Amino acid sequence: MxxxxxxxxxxxxxxxxxxxxxxxxxxxxxxxxxxxxxxxxxxxxxxxxxxxxxxxxxxxxxxxxxxxxxxxxxxxxxxxxxxxxxxxxxxxxxxxxxxxxxxxxxxxxxxxxxxxxxxxxxxxxxxxxxxxxxxxxxxxxxxxxxxxxxxxxxxxxxxxxxxxxxxxxxxxxxxxxxxxxxxxxxxxxxxxxxxxxxxxxxxxxxxxxxxxxxxxxxTEPDHRIGELVRSRARLVDAFEAERRRIERDLHDGAQQRLVALAMNLGLARLDAPTDSLLAGRLADAHREVGQVLAELRELINGIHPQVLADRGLPEAVADLADRSPVPVDLDFELPGRPPPAVEAAGYFAVAEALANLAKHSGANRARLTGRYADGRLGVEVSDDGRGGADPARGTGLTGLADRLAVVDGTLTVSSPPGGPTLLRLEIPCTLTDPSPPRSE
Known part of the structure; x- marks a missing residue:
């Protein structure tokens, strides 16, 4: 032109x-x-x-x-x-x-x-x-x-x-x-x-x-920085799309085949003579398929949890809190849905924070809050544990900060010896569609 x-x-x-x-x-x-x-x-x-x-x-x-x-x-x-x-x-x-x-x-x-x-x-x-x-x-x-x-x-x-x-x-x-x-x-x-x-x-x-x-x-550095930011955003979106594709293929492909195999093995057990050698082998195979299916579901959930895609970040975080070995008081509300990359980063950051809390804090109780204000998604994870969390000691906080940095997020840690520990995650974003209602 x-x-x-x-x-x-x-x-x-x-x-x-x-x-x-x-x-x-x-x-x-x-x-x-x-x-x-x-x-x-x-x-x-x-x-x-x-x-x-x-x-x-x-x-x-x-x-x-x-x-x-x-x-x-x-x-x-x-x-x-x-x-x-x-x-x-x-x-x-x-x-x-x-x-x-x-x-x-x-x-x-x-x-x-x-x-x-x-x-x-x-x-x-x-x-x-x-x-x-x-x-x-x-x-x-x-x-x-x-x-x-x-x-x-x-x-x-x-x-x-x-x-x-x-x-x-x-x-x-x-x-x-x-x-x-x-x-x-x-x-x-x-x-x-x-x-x-x-x-x-x-x-x-x-x-x-x-x-x-x-x-x-x-300036030329501004051009390079802008291109790096755009390139990183494209890579994050591509990575998130690929992760969703893998999760969908495993969910709709391998998992469905294993479910069908488990059903066929169950029917075969009904047809096999009781207390026979064949019945025992079918029972072992049925049990192994069940374990593989459970592990595959955990793998799919780790790649991209279905609840995050279907229900949004508050519901997915609530699922993490329910499965945490340390009791978690939850107060997480958003007036809309962040972009998929921000949702994924926030979800896995919270998952890693709760995992670190269960492994290292010695806490009896934790609190998880989430809010959106001034164009930023803010999430706080606090506990009544022993404190002393230090990213330099390799407690997983460095990886958590790196995960947030991909979407321009920041991690702030306050953890004096003796506790309490407070982790604050902030991610700049713009909310789009309204969040779906929480299921009871």
């Missing part, structure tokens, strides 16, 4: 490449540079005035603590201004478009958005760009346009101004011109000067645009 006329790729090369071409003066690049520097200089001047006013107001109100939120909000002033700068870069299009460096917040709502933005390096790079534009760059922009455009235009207008006045004209408030030949010479000098200054003017504009691209655009 061919690029649209407004696409950056519609213009061959960028300003730096245009400077090296023979037809530069006949191209639109000098005028693009003038428009770009006028826009950035004017917006920078306005930004400077607004920042000074905002700082004065916030500083005055800080005496009564009202201005503190305003001062904190000044750190985010770079976000809209950087977006404006990226839009102004369309006046100097390049082969590579400028993408926003910001990532999607972890969840809905203002708190999640603020948390994400304050933690991003891009926010502080854009704040630095905003400070440069407000304090340093706008005078350079306007000075460059004044020297490269308005001075030559003034010289070019000298004959017209002299004709209108009839006697004399002050050129640049320095020279007094009384005759038309001198005025025409100055006009010619203005034309030559405008052509000569178009090159440094475009270089200034291109240099400023390059700086803005580096400060407000997505």
């Amino acid at each position: 061919s690029p649209s006329p407004r696409s950056p790729k519609a213009v061959p090369g960028g300003a730096w490449q245009a400077l090296a071409r023979p037809g530069f003066l006949r191209s639109p690049w000098p005028w693009r540079s003038v428009g770009y520097l006028l826009a950035t200089g004017g917006s920078g001047l306005l930004l400077c005035l607004l920042l000074v006013l905002g700082a004065v107001v916030a500083g005055g109100l800080a005496m009564v603590l009202i201005g503190l939120p305003l001062l904190a909000a000044l750190a985010l002033v770079g976000l809209p201004y950087a977006a404006l700068e990226r839009r102004l870069l369309r006046l100097l299009p390049d082969r590579t478009p400028v993408e926003s460096p910001h990532r999607t917040p972890d969840g809905p709502g203002l708190p999640a958005w603020l948390r994400t933005r304050y933690r991003e390096q891009a926010t502080w790079r854009e704040l630095g760009c905003t400070a440069l534009a407000a304090l340093l760059l706008w005078p350079i922009d306007l000075t460059a346009v004044g020297c490269a455009v308005f001075v030559p235009l003034w010289l070019l207008a000298t004959p017209v101004l002299l004709a209108l006045d009839g006697e004399q004209v002050n050129v640049l408030k320095v020279w007094q011109i009384h005759d038309q030949p001198t005025a025409l010479a100055l006009a010619l000098a203005g034309a030559v000067l405008f052509a000569a200054l178009s090159y440094p003017l475009t270089a200034v504009a291109a240099g400023r645009a390059t700086l803005v691209r580096r400060l407000t655009g997505r």
Whole structure:
């Protein structure tokens, strides 16, 4: 598909490449540079005035603590201004478009958005760009346009101004011109000067645009990190889909065949003579098939429990709590269903936490809670055991943290010697379909 006329790729090369071409003066690049520097200089001047006013107001109100939120909000002033700068870069299009460096917040709502933005390096790079534009760059922009455009235009207008006045004209408030030949010479000098200054003017504009691209655009590490995140998400989804496929094949294939075999062996036992050698061998085979079937069901449950796929995370966690050797008080409610990868990670993390609790804690009772708030699934597992859980000692907590890290989750452990122990799991996600009702 061919690029649209407004696409950056519609213009061959960028300003730096245009400077090296023979037809530069006949191209639109000098005028693009003038428009770009006028826009950035004017917006920078306005930004400077607004920042000074905002700082004065916030500083005055800080005496009564009202201005503190305003001062904190000044750190985010770079976000809209950087977006404006990226839009102004369309006046100097390049082969590579400028993408926003910001990532999607972890969840809905203002708190999640603020948390994400304050933690991003891009926010502080854009704040630095905003400070440069407000304090340093706008005078350079306007000075460059004044020297490269308005001075030559003034010289070019000298004959017209002299004709209108009839006697004399002050050129640049320095020279007094009384005759038309001198005025025409100055006009010619203005034309030559405008052509000569178009090159440094475009270089200034291109240099400023390059700086803005580096400060407000997505950097190469950002591209690599973004691709790694997307690649990891694809791998997690593929792994989860493969695990579901294996679970389905075992459930619908091997398990059903073993069930049929067990039924046939049971019928054969009924037909065999009582207390015969054949009846004994059929009974042994029937028992072995039953054990294999039980082990296969445990294996299927370990790959991907059916209750998790059918009923959701709260019901699956309730099943884990029921099967735990340590009594568990359960308080787990979700207003919807997380993505399958998050559900699986949360389920197996809870399963591993309860297994570690039963093996190492010496607890008499445990408590398991789960909530969804601020775009994050939070699960807490606590017990009244001996404490002293340390991921460095290989108690399974390291593997649990690694499992959560696959879906950007975090693990927090509080386990002083003597107890109690508290494990908190947090996974950023967005809930989709409503959770099915808990079965009684």
